[in-house]
Amino acid sequence: MTEPKASNYQAYTGDESYFDAYNTYQRRHRANPRESDKVILGLIRESLEPAVSAPSILDIGCSTGNLLALLRRELPQAKLAGCDLSASSVEACRNDPDLAGIDVEVADALALTGPPRHHIAILNAVTCYFEEAEFARLLANVGALLYDGGRLIVFDWFHAFAQQQLCILEKSQGHPEGVAYHLRSIAAVKPLLHQAGFDDGDFRPFELPIDLPFPGTEGEVVSYTQRTDGGGRLCFRGVFFQPWCHLIARKTSEPDS
Ligand SMILES: C[S@@+](CC[C@H](N)C(=O)[O-])C[C@H]1O[C@@H](n2cnc3c(N)ncnc32)[C@H](O)[C@@H]1O
Structure with missing residues (x-):
């Protein structure tokens, strides 16, 4: 009998040799948080209800915990949790003294189940790996984890061209x-x-409010910026432009079943 083919996100998260290098790459953002992570912190601050003294915040696909570390420093009152499907990334979180006491588990975002227990859920550079039906399921699963009025914060590739869906x-x-x-x-x-x-x-x-250097054309592809005539910055990965976008959505009802 042949094994069922792993879906895109399963093949990606199961590639431990990639994650060895990626976990090391992530370290550079611990002392200097990514600009996009600072925006996420601002969005969380905007949405916190003054009546909730210890908001529960879940970072789904938390990798080695850079955002969790930033949130712990800036929002010490929050109850933080993280999960990731990469076992080595979760292991790195668990061995990290900066994250001591934060509950981080190996979990598939598509297998997360209720009851509602978080005020805020974050998907930071995670949803691009999910095909359409998985993405819809992911949003519903995360919706079920949030209290009424809770917020979903996503950072990913979302763009304005209504009829264009791209898979690269x-x-x-x-x-x-x-x-x-x-x-x-x-x-x-x-x-x-x-x-x-x-x-x-x-x-x-x-x-991005800063320049990211051009990495050359021969090695690994990583994000870099190009200046526009108007002084703005476009962020590329190799040959393609990345339409990075923050999304903040409020839970208003239960997901359709
Ligand atoms: C590009 S990285 C982003 C990591 C981190 N959120 C950040 O912004 O630096 C994508 C992360 O999503 C995780 N991931 C992908 N699919 C997942 C799934 N189904 N469940 C949980 N984590 C997943 C990967 O293991 C990886 O750590």
């Missing part, structure tokens, strides 16, 4: 077998938010 298969040094990236239109995401029990969501395109 990248074969690169880190992903020689290929990994698929989904770039979704905001118009396509909104109905899925509704089905999952969220409002319309607030989509805020993200422009």
Whole structure:
């Protein structure tokens, strides 16, 4: 009997040789948090209810815990938790004194189940690995974990071209077998938010406020910026432009079953 083929996110998270290198790469952002993570911190601050003294915040796909470390420093009153499907990343979190006491577990975001127990759930650079049906399921699962009025915060590739849904298969040094990236239109995401029990969501395109150096064309592909004539910055990965965008959505009802 042949094994069922792993889906894109399963193949990606199961590639431990990739995660050895990725976990090391993540260390550089511990002392200097990513600009996009600082925006997530701001979005959390905006949405915290003054009446909730110890908000429960779950970082799904937390990797080695850089965002959790930032949140712990900046929001010491919060009750933080994380999960990731990469066992080595979770192991790194558990061995990290900066994250001591934070509950981090190996879990598949698509297998997370209720009851509602978080005020805020974060998907930071995670959803691009999910194909359409998985993405809809993911939003519904996360919706079920949130209290009424809770917030979902996503940072990912969402763009304004209503009719254009892109799936890019990248074969690169880190992903020689290929990994698929989904770039979704905001118009396509909104109905899925509704089905999952969220409002319309607030989509805020993200422009890096700093330059990222060009890494050259021969090695691993990593993000870099190019200046526009108007002084803005476009963020590329190899040959493609990344429409990075923060999304904050409020849970208003139970997900459609
Ligand atoms: C590009 S990394 C982003 C990591 C981190 N959130 C950040 O912003 O630095 C994507 C992360 O999502 C995790 N991931 C992918 N699919 C997942 C799933 N189904 N369940 C849990 N984690 C998943 C990966 O293991 C990886 O750590």
